[in-house]
Amino acid sequence: MQVPNLEDIELIAKNAGLDDLSVTGVEPLIEARLAIEDRKRRGLHAGMHFTYGNPERATDPSQLFDGARSILVALRSYKAPSFESFDLWNAKTEVSDGGPKGLVASYVSSDEYGMLREGLMKLASYLESFGARAEVVMDDNRLADRAIAAKAGLGWLGRNTMLLHPELGSWTVIGSVITDMPLEEDSKKLPDGCGTCRRCSVDCPTSAIDEFGVLDANRCLAWLLQAKGIFPRQYRAALGNRLYGCDDCQVLCPVNDTAIEGSRAAVPREDKVDIVALLDASDEDLMDQYGHWYIPRRRPEYLRRNALVVLGNSRIGDSPEVERVLANCLASPHALVRSHAVWAVLRLGKRHLIGPDEIRTLTENDDEGLVRAELEEWGILADPVSP
Template identity: 30%
Template sequence: MDIKKDLIEYSREINVDEIGFCLAKPFYELEDILFNRDCSKYMCNLESKDYNKKIYPKLTLENAKSFIVILETYNNNPKKQNDNTLRGNISMAAVTRDYHKIVSAKLRLLEEHLHSLVSCNTKIFVDTSPFSDRAVARRAGLGFIGKNSMLITEKYGSRVFIGYILTDYYIKPDENEISIGCGSCNNCVKSCPSGAIIGNNEIDCNICVSYLTQHKGHIDDELKKKMGQQIYGCDVCQKVCPYNNVINKDIPNVIDPYPEYDSMLNMSNKEFKKTYGISSSGWRGKKILQRNAIIALGNSKSKEALTILANNIDDVRIDIRKEIVDSIVRLSFNEGIDILEKMKTKENDKDLQILIDDAIKKLSEK
């Protein structure tokens, strides 16, 4: 029985877009990369620093022999509505039903099918493994790592989700040679809004806009400006990539890629769970997305944004009120002084009162 051939045929039956196989040998090629990233302080707090587990698959599954890797594609750029409503921006990877569940479901079917053929141990991973997902997919011959550090495939570009099964059953690896690459193209390096893309397949995650929209801690003022209208994620480096000039399959969106700020800031917990809660953008919670919406309003250069911010000065969350003050200052409209004066009369927190006084002074001096 040809197990590999059987798995490939079954993957087509369950609508897997791409499948590849590789050995679960150590990722020695990552040692220098991980060391340099750490020394350069490019790693963010969403990344695991357990280097041994990143490099040695057998630390995750005893006698690990093979990876079965699948790719799931997602939509390209949607059209923005032609209205005058002030809107934010959500990454295309995060507007469909949560990809973790979609890819995991297909991997479970593959896992069950493998178990029906042979006796083996397996572990499934979708964005949860100690390994570099892109390094695993590259080894399986599914693409190359671009200058923006994304996995780029010839057929689908970089708009793919990665998932895989680690097993102690040996499956003959694919021997695909990836003959494509970035070449002299530097579109992503030049277009990155925060300058996070270094250009040598490396990225400073701490200033990447996608990371900033997920970061729960303090964000410097200069970095807030770089976030533009992004509420969750960032697609800039993918939009300018020539490999993404392809039409991927059309997947229904569960949330609007260009949401109205006003409705975002006023949605209930129930509304959030019904919409953002079933997409991958909801994992950080409502407050982080609303914080990002307020930051984006401060970057909008629109007087309409002042009205939206003014309507939310009574928010019970002090972190949100602080963000509103900061965005009013960043908009730099004189009308913001009246909003801040009104806000001050209602504010009970002494530290925030001081912040409001400083904000009024800054606007008065402009």
């Protein structure tokens, strides 16, 4: 089998919109496996699956297919938010342009993963033209992507658990091409560049980063927005106006202060979402608009759950539109939505929307007791009449 030189591969990657590339082998990622198993044993994974589902497989690239010999690991950079945007992330939700807005994490405000996959497919096709087998692996629980990128010398794993590239910072999405082609490795592990810096740890809104490189997903807002079940009450106020994702530990990172932008722009999407419009939308419209997000069980009521927390954190005053949408959510067939609507209503001081008749209907079909628990938390069941 003829093997192309690395310079030609790098040119293909650059022309395909990839911002850095390195080659490494398929040896097991022992350190990563031990770290994943440690987090899982301590319950820090908060029930998430991904690479936690099968740590042994996720940290052994040779299992991706028989005969795998090399991995091309690539990064695609996406535009970092400005510091003005960071002010929005940390502030309580303000009302502007007609109603509350929810903020969306930078990596989903444009089609970065779509562009990454397109670039990786071009790389794979190039290797296949030499008779090699090549498979694209990205956003896939079969491979610990940050660990393999660090092994390939594309950055170090920072205190905030992100891959930190010396020039691109942490504003990257990661993907790989696994091949049976015997490519020469050009990777060299980078030293830790965080030093004594603790900015991400100190200013995390929920103190989810304590030990170096260890994230407690039970407290991470980005994960809680994707997790099943209720949004934990103790972190609802801290959520502010984050609708999907949280960029704080990246914006705070000094490495990102000088991060350069990527070589190509992706297809832009909204970075702010109208909360009232979201809550008004049908299930079909929600999935059409936001189906590229990770939504638990592909159930749109989780989008409404998150939106109701954002709405409850808003400083909205008297607003017939907001009261209308809250009343609709109180009548939702989904107890998950009704329970968070109760929280939003009471946090906004709109107790008049929940009278004795509403309490009766709210607690119907509440098999898991979600609505009843929320009403009890606010003392409504003990005093169902007071406005």
